[in-house]
Each structure stands twice: as C-alpha cells, then as structure tokens.
Amino acid sequence: MKILYVCERDLQDKTGVSKKIVDQASLWKKLGHEVDLYSIYSHTWQTLDSFVSTASGEKYRYGVFGRGLNLKDALKEGDWDIVYLRYHFYVPFLKQALKRFKVVMEINADDREEYDLSGRSFGVYNRATRNLVLDIPDGFVFVTEELRDRFKHEARSLVLGNGISVPDPLNIQNEGQRPKAAFIGTLKQPWQGTDILLKIAQQIPECDFHIIGGEGDSKANIFYHGFMSEPEDLLSGCDVGFGTLAWIRKGLKDACTLKVREYLSLGLPVVYAYNEVDLSGEEPFALKLGHYEEDILSSIEEIKAFLHKAHMNNELRRQAHEFAKNNLDVSVKEKKRLEFMESLL
Numbered sequence: 001m002k003i004l005y006v007c008e009r010d011l012q013d014k015t016g017v018s019k020k021i022v023d024q025a026s027l028w029k030k031l032g033h034e035v036d037l038y039s040i041y042s043h044t045w046q047t048l049d050s051f052v053s054t055a056s057g058e059k060y061r062y063g064v065f066g067r068g069l070n071l072k073d074a075l076k077e078g079d080w081d082i083v084y085l086r087y088h089f090y091v092p093f094l095k096q097a098l099k100r101f102k103v104v105m106e107i108n109a110d111d112r113e114e115y116d117l118s119g120r121s122f123g124v125y126n127r128a129t130r131n132l133v134l135d136i137p138d139g140f141v142f143v144t145e146e147l148r149d150r151f152k153h154e155a156r157s158l159v160l161g162n163g164i165s166v167p168d169p170l171n172i173q174n175e176g177q178r179p180k181a182a183f184i185g186t187l188k189q190p191w192q193g194t195d196i197l198l199k200i201a202q203q204i205p206e207c208d209f210h211i212i213g214g215e216g217d218s219k220a221n222i223f224y225h226g227f228m229s230e231p232e233d234l235l236s237g238c239d240v241g242f243g244t245l246a247w248i249r250k251g252l253k254d255a256c257t258l259k260v261r262e263y264l265s266l267g268l269p270v271v272y273a274y275n276e277v278d279l280s281g282e283e284p285f286a287l288k289l290g291h292y293e294e295d296i297l298s299s300i301e302e303i304k305a306f307l308h309k310a311h312m313n314n315e316l317r318r319q320a321h322e323f324a325k326n327n328l329d330v331s332v333k334e335k336k337r338l339e340f341m342e343s344l345l
Helices: 016-030 063-075 094-098 111-117 120-134 145-150 194-203 232-236 258-265 293-297 300-310 314-327 330-343
Strands: 002-007 034-039 044-047 052-055 082-086 102-107 139-142 156-159 180-184 208-212 222-226 240-242 270-272 286-288
Touching: 002 016, 016 034, 016 258, 016 330, 034 063, 063 094, 094 120, 102 330, 111 120, 139 145, 139 330, 145 156, 156 330, 180 258, 194 208, 194 293, 194 300, 208 232, 240 258, 240 300, 258 270, 258 314, 286 300, 300 314
Parallel strands: 002 034, 002 082, 082 102, 102 139, 139 156, 180 208, 180 240, 208 222, 240 270, 270 286
Antiparallel strands: 034 044, 044 052
C-alpha cells in the first residue's frame, strides 16, 4: 500500500506521540509499504531517518483557515491508497483535501474532554465542528472499547492498543540503596496526575521520585528533569515507572498510555490508576490502583511495598520486558493495523 500519515506535530520534537508515529511508520516501511509523512502543524514533509522536515514547496498560511488550505495544497497531487491520521480538530477544506482517499482515523482519547481541558474557546469550537471531522473516515482505530462505545459512527472500526518498539536485549542500570521511581508527566495536563504523584512522594520519603517532563524545584526525594528527548538512560536506572494517575479526570476509565509502554519496554514494573487494555492487573510486575485520588492515597502502604519489592529486582524486570516483547511491540500491533487498512481497499 501507499500510505500517507498526516501528523499533528513535527517528528523532531521527540514527544511520546512523535516516537509512536516514527515506530509505526518505520515498521510499515519495513513490511514493504510506501510511507509519506506530512505535518499539518508546520506544512512540511517529514523524514523518518533523520527526523527532519523538508519544505512542502507551498506557501505556509497561518491560523485554522490557513492550516486547512495548506493541507489541501499538500495532498492535491498525491495517489496514496490510505491516508492515516490521529483525531485532529476541524480545519476548513479538510473534507475536500481527503475526499479522493480512503481515510483511517486513530482515536486515542475523548476529544471533547481533552479539548475542554485545553481552554473554553477551544472546547466550544471542537464540540461545534467535531461531527464534520468524524464523518470523513472510512475506518476508525480506537485504542479502547470504552472509546469505541462513546463515538457514534457508521464506519468500520478496530480496537487496538498502542504499541512501542521494544529494545532487545534488556539494559538494566539500577543501582543504589534507595528505591527509585520515574514518572513522565506535567502539571499542565491534569489527567496525568502529577499532583497526586507529589503527594505519594511526600508519604514515601525513603524512595526517590524522578519527574520527566514537569518543571519544578527539586527537593528532598523529588527530582525534576524537565523535558527529555531521550530519557531511556534515566528510566533504565529506576526500579518502577508510574503511569497516569488521574485518567478519570477525562471522564474515562480505560486507557493504553504510551508512558506505561515505554516503562515496560525498558523492563520497569509499573504502577497505574486506570483500566489498562493490555494488562489484567494481576501481573507480578504491575500494581493497579483505584481510579480516584482518594483511592490512590489510601493505598500508600501497598505502593510502598511494591516499590521495595521491585527495588534491584532484575527477575521482575526481565518479566516486564518479556511481556512487552510478546504483547506490546510494534511488530505485533502494526500487522493488525495494516490488515485493517488493507480490508478497506
């Protein structure tokens, strides 16, 4: 197949979403498909190998209206079999730009809740125009059953949790007398639950907590590292990774967050507070907490025991890594996604 991936950001920003797109597109190419990547954010063609963008050859126009015109210009002469994109708020000319192609849209969250949290005007605009977006795709890929149940649509759909490129062999760097936990998140996104993690850290002073992506003053057992494009070395030196702790603030209970997949791919046991689509909650390397803040904070002793259990526990790390290889690797996930795309042609 010839596939165009329309990205909402540039790939060189190396966020979790960008890494996921790179993993997906790289595997598609490895399996023999032709893949192009276009950034609707900067109106540029993206390059996988060097993570740089190249000019589209068209004039860049600003604003929501301009973004739609940019997309229309970029796609006007393409001959792709499939255009793949994650949910993006409505821009003018979106339907005209995509009408010649089979379109598959990935739904990772309830856009209404997500854009409402981004500001009132953004939320109102998205709610008023979202049906114009959702009427376009020929197929949807939902990351959870809960999300599929929330969206009214007539197009065919697939439920498939997120994947990640799992490194092999496992690189274990943990050392030191104190348990170390990692958390990827920011206070700017309340559903991450950074505020809850800080309360946990205050009640478990014998453990060090490393926050990646958040900004603050390091003190006592809490260490801020800001945004890190390559956090693997820091993560590999920890004992546990904390997943999203406040997903319920989005009005959702089911998720398949990228941070948990990154932890498991590096062999880190995980703590999380939602229904993880690829975990049962019974795995020895996973601790599932209640959905609400009061449930989490009433489980401090359980969290503390898990942190001490995981400290310097290489066997537990090997189990987490093996699970990721067999269940979460892109080689497993993306074959199912490609089969779904091909079924629409």
